[in-house]
Amino acid sequence: MDRRMLLCVALLFFDSANGQVSYTMPEEMDKGSLVGDIAHDLGLDTKRFISGKARIYTRNSEEYMELSRDRGVLLVKERIDREALCKQTTPCALHFQIILENPMEFYSITVQITDINDNPPTFEREKTEFKISESAVIGSKFVLEKAADLDVGINDLQKYELKPTDNFALKLQNNADGLKHVEMVLQKALDREKQEQINLVLTAVDGGEPQMSGTMQIVITVLDANDNAPVFTQKQYKATVAENSPKGTVVATVTASDADEGVNSKITYSITNTLDDVRKLFMINNRNGEITLIGNIDFEESRNFQIDIRASDDGGLTDSCKLIIDVQDVNDNKPEINIMSKSNVISENAEPNTVVTMIHIEDKDIEENGKVQCFINEKVEFTLKSSTNNFYSLVTDRTMQRIQSDKNLLEQPDSPLEST
Missing domain, CATH: 2.60.40.60 (Cadherins)
Structure with missing residues (x-):
């Protein structure tokens, strides 16, 4: 298909998708595990998957799912680590399309990856030290290092514990952003002559089942005078x-x-x-x-x-x-034109609105910088239709005739599409 026939400028189109199926699965499932009976859930016969040469289309650099055509099912191709895939982002999901040919169709698939409690809360350092004057007043606050837990939801960090509590109490504050601010508050005056060094243990606990925890040692050296x-x-x-x-x-x-x-x-x-x-x-x-x-x-x-x-x-x-x-x-990313599927030969008696090419346009920028419009900038026997977000179909707009110019257009080896 001639790549010069497409020009991308700033405007975004929306329309309904041909079909969509969603699945939910936990992370760390074994390779080959069944995700879903995709043929059944799409209302298709398994034979259609074989005759239509069903395949997965994805823009990701790694493919985590594979399609079994003869069974019509979706399988785990690679073990998925939710934390590596999405970090703290929730929900965490894979998005891809199932492409079929003869006739051309595509279906949008979403697989949501749920978290399991496979990471304990962790402090960056095993030990932290404070030098505190014995004249520090009751109520003096000392900021403590927060722990981090790569899990999310109930499996994330839930609480802290400080022991022993003879001189210091733990104070947690929930910030507006939902993060906990951890402080150690002096509740009993220090006396350097009685105790020159105090050793505490801060424990961070998550809410998973079973619970996981991490600890950090706090060493306090008692000094003289700072008000x-x-x-x-x-x-x-x-x-x-x-x-x-x-x-x-x-x-x-x-x-x-x-x-x-x-x-x-x-x-x-x-x-x-x-x-x-x-x-x-x-x-x-x-x-x-x-x-x-x-x-x-x-x-x-x-x-x-x-x-x-x-x-x-x-x-x-x-x-x-x-x-x-x-x-x-x-605006540091230009639109990319991706040919999802195409036909190199069209019958001269093909009906109007026959799909000959399916196209996906991607621009990694957002808002005005990421809005995309596509149209044909040459007068040909085709029209471009938007099916859903940044997905387009190139279809015939009238009955084709077997003339030399049409044949040349379809058989050109280089694709003259343009994008801006």
């Missing part, structure tokens, strides 16, 4: 950065102050994110709180980042804030 903790000017900062921003771009600056004097007023800033890519993409100047881009960001991969920041003084007191960074999309 005031650092305080951020804001509990939450916001910033935006374009996805094509170069390394070295200053994204934002956070600021904390400490009412103490001398070494106890000296503030050190740090990023406390764990088990994500934040510290590979952003760094903070530990003296002035300036956050700089150090990696390449892609809007199509991550649309925003949350950076957890801690301010510590030399006496061991801390405060925390978070920086929300929204990534701005730029």
Whole structure:
């Protein structure tokens, strides 16, 4: 088919699909496991799968499903790890099409992958240390590292426990974004002369069955005299950065102050994110709180980042804030024209509206940058019809005649489609 016959500009079409079937399956199923009787669920005879040379069409780099034509069933081709496939995104699903020929048809298939409790909550470090003055007042708060659990839903992290609780109590706060903020609160005055070092264990527990947990040791060294903790000017900062921003771009600056004097007023800033890519993409100047881009960001991969920041003084007191960074999309992806299926020969007595080619258009950008319109820019005996989101069918618009020009058009080896 002549690729110059298609031109893509900004407009998106919607229509009903030829058919759609959805399945749900847990992650980690063995290779060859049955997903569903796809022929039966589509209302098709198994013989149609064989005569129509049924196959799976997907734009993914890896195919996790396979189709058994002779049985008309969908099978697991590769063991699926939900966390590797979707990370924390829910629901997690595979989307693909079943293509048939003679006549050409396609059906949209969705397979939702559910989570099993195969990951325990994990702390990035096995041990963390604090230096706290014995003059720290009751109610002083100390930010603790959060655990991360790759599972989702009930299998995700559910609670924390701190033991022993002689001097410190655990305080959890539910942020607006649903994440738990973990703090250790002083509830009994410290006495360096009685106890110079305190050892605690922080345990993170998920809600799976059976439950899984992870631990981190907290070592507290009791010091002399520090009366005031650092305080951020804001509990939450916001910033935006374009996805094509170069390394070295200053994204934002956070600021904390400490009412103490001398070494106890000296503030050190740090990023406390764990088990994500934040510290590979952003760094903070530990003296002035300036956050700089150090990696390449892609809007199509991550649309925003949350950076957890801690301010510590030399006496061991801390405060925390978070920086929300929204990534701005730029038009850095051009539409791609993908031929799903095509016929190289058309009978001259073919009826009008006979499907000769099925086409899928993809643009990874969003909103205005990702809107696509397709049309034929040459006068031929075909018309382009939209069937559903970015899926099109090239059909005959009148009875074909066996003339040389038509024959040449169908037999051209190079495809003159264009996209913009």
